[in-house]
Amino acid sequence: MYKKTSPQLTIDDFILPFSGKLSADNRWVKLAGIIPWDELEKQYAFMFPSDRGNVAKPVRMALGSLLIQARCDYSDRETVQQITENPYLQYFIGLKEYQLTKPFTPVALVKFRKRFNAKRMAEINELILQAEKAQKKTQKDQDDDHDDRDANGSGGGGPAREGYAVVIEEPASTQNSESNQGTLILDATCTPADIKYPTDLGLLNEARENLDIMIDCLHEGIGKPTRRPRTHREKARKDYLTLSKQRSPRKHQIRKAVKKQLQYVKRNLGFVDQLLQKAKEQNVENVLRPRQVTLLGAIRELYAQQSAMYKNRTHRIQDRIVSLHQPHVRPIVRGKAKASVEFGAKVAISLDNGYSRIEKLSWDSYNEAETLRGAVERYKERHGHYPEAVLADRIYRNRENLAFCKQRGIRLSGPRLGRPLANGLLKKAEKRMERLDARQRNAVEGKFGEGKRKYGLACIMARLKETAECMISMQFLVMNLEHKLRVLFVQFWLRMMAGTFKPSFC
Template identity: 45%
Template sequence: MYKKNQNRQITLKDFNQPLGLKLDPENKWIKKAAIIPWDDIEKEYADLFPSECGMPAKPLRMALGALLIQKKYDYSDRELVEQIQMNPYYQYFIGLPGFQLDQPFAPSLLVEFRKRLTEEKLAEINEMIIRNNKHDDDNTPSDNSGSDSQKHDDTANTNDGTLIIDATCAPQNIAFPQDVNLLNKARENLEEIIGSVCYEYNLKKPRMYKKKARKDYLALAKSKKRSSKKIRKAIKKQLQYIRRDRNYIDRLSSYEYYPDEKQLERLEILDKLVEQQQYMYDNKTHTVENRIVSISQPYIRPIVRGKSKAPVEFGAKLDLSVENGLGRIEKISFEAYNESEVLIPAIENYYKRNGHYPERVLADKIYRNRVNLAYCKEHGIRLAGPALGRPGKDTVIDKHTEYIDSVDRIEVERKFGLSKHSHGLGLIMTKREDTTRSSIVLSIISMNLDSLLRLSLFQKLILIFSRYNCCYILCENIG
């Protein structure tokens, strides 16, 4: 039945429930399904999931819907499939024609879903969802005809609306990186590679002093008091063990006993890690450029945040802009960057969406540099906050406007809190760099769906109360 109807989008009336049971149309997953323009998204990105080896392709709605459910409740891949298997509302949301007891897909397919739904594709899908739910009172999209220079010179368009922007970090699920721990992991990886090569070519393993190296590591790991002298001594020993193991691999390679492709990639990471650790040991420092903090995820970098709870976080840094209560990611990077460089591109993106610049931009102090202030002044945008430098004697400060701006800017902080607490942005569980980027954008899409759901409820309440007031006024006039 599913193969026959997979090209036709399922409505609530079409969904087949056993035992004559009916789904509640007020359920949030039913309403979320109505918010997403499935037909447009399927038409645009259906080629991401082609049929392979004679197997029918999974629809994009199934892939995107499953990942959004996972983001909302932080299920593991295996648990997500089990939950979908038991829940008819989940099955409706991912586009199944009726309730079924069989698994809709294997848990391993979720990795492929995240690979194919890239950061760029998901950002476009987020934009399609926002456009589909755009109301008349929102800013209307711009006409794409004509050059950008002609649009920018058009003085007929007056500034309107508010753009809020701020940066945060999406922490990755890794152990806190300590130098001794990283070197111990590197040594264990080298021992595994040597053992694998010797097993592959039926060679005798060289003496690697595994037990002694492990004992030296545990002597520090189990120690309650770690002096700097004791830590340096443990690091020195681990570096010596690693140097010996690395020489074994070079010797095996000289006799044409090579590791496989994945092991060679891992060796490159280990060599870079050991080089950094040797540099820090020799120079008695704890900082180095492009420092590796995880062997399994070498793309992760330490991001200095300066927060009291977590002064340094390990994960991707991102800039989020909020317009009409909905979030968009302006930039994702695993390298530290200055947030101020994102402001002008974010305003230009606002212009492309709406055909005019915002009336005001609410941002943190770090965004208020001379370049950004000059740009905003040139385009008639009020960048909220005090002027640079010491205020003059005759400077008049509008405290009421400052208060309104500070209150409105809290919206972006609220979005960070919601996305981290309820939509998986607080701890990213994926392992690959590309799937991590996709996971971050999925968190923002999931948060926007909840915001649109609350907005629709709010509008319904306004409609009910407005009708009630009209009836009340009419009764008064009649009376």
């Protein structure tokens, strides 16, 4: 059940104790003003078609609390605590007056993240960016009207300054092509999950320990009809520590230890199946908790994969499990200097006028060159024309993408195919263009650095697949909102310098 809140809260409607008043210059007040809450509420209400049950929290409270958490990198408990103590945060999530009680529990944030999946977050991001585009168009029309008044003699010195401001505000685009305008930057990165570095021996030992706990639960759940099965947990633990404490064990020692752990896991799985069969015969239900049932399925898959790799003497297998509690996480080979392999989701983004959009988010490794054609077509849907240039690294320069860009008159950054140019001047110009493209492409690298250093992209703390995707999408939405605030600040001072805006205190 959902109840719409109309009209949306403004800064003058918020009630503070002791007859106080919120400052309009606060960052949370400005951020609340640039988010189209009414449009978001129309889409959010469709998630609750029933008119029965408890009333769901408003979209401003649900999405606003997630934005606060992503912006400040808080935990669930810390987010609730900060909202309880800060009146500006309470205004941002839509409360009408300051209250001392908690607006919701930390558990509610998990439910909020489940409601905003990756697809819905992409729609929200696009809705906010389209609202910014419409606002820029309105501002441009107002500036044109001001230029017309200055041309008729109503002001002096305005047109030159205003012309300079328009050049700064508009996205950089060249006028060489009549149909293609603008620049699209593409790149991909990995958002590491919060897991321990996986090893075959460590994963098998963790599986064996969890199976021992399940055997205890099953044996007690069916009433201890016989003696508990002997799993030799102390001996298995000792075998694991014997190798794990060695600084640099040899390959044959690792293989021997893995074989022992495989045997322990196989035996424990057999005992679990026997106890589950006895529980079924005695009509005993819910002996294992839902999390243990999910974990048991991951352990079975892990044992099958490790057995196949042991028999085939290989370390590669399809859909390899690297975490029992997060079986959706996959190894992503990146070839970076810090770590050649990262474990998490691979995200391909596009950068357009400083705003980032997620083109593809997947937990399985993929070739990011596949996202170029879709990103270019979506660029045309937004702007009505293709970009003049697509800036990307060399992995995007395959034959299919080169033919696609050539057919549409798009310049794809990077060295040209074929023999090097014989003309020295043309060769110099090509090198200069490559350096210029590399400088402009640094913007997307800076976006990744901003997300991983300032926000939470460097370590995704969520365990569930859908909540992790929500957190990743939320980080890019927050970065777009922060960029929008900076753009509005620059536009404000440019208008002040041009004389087209007078503050209220004048």
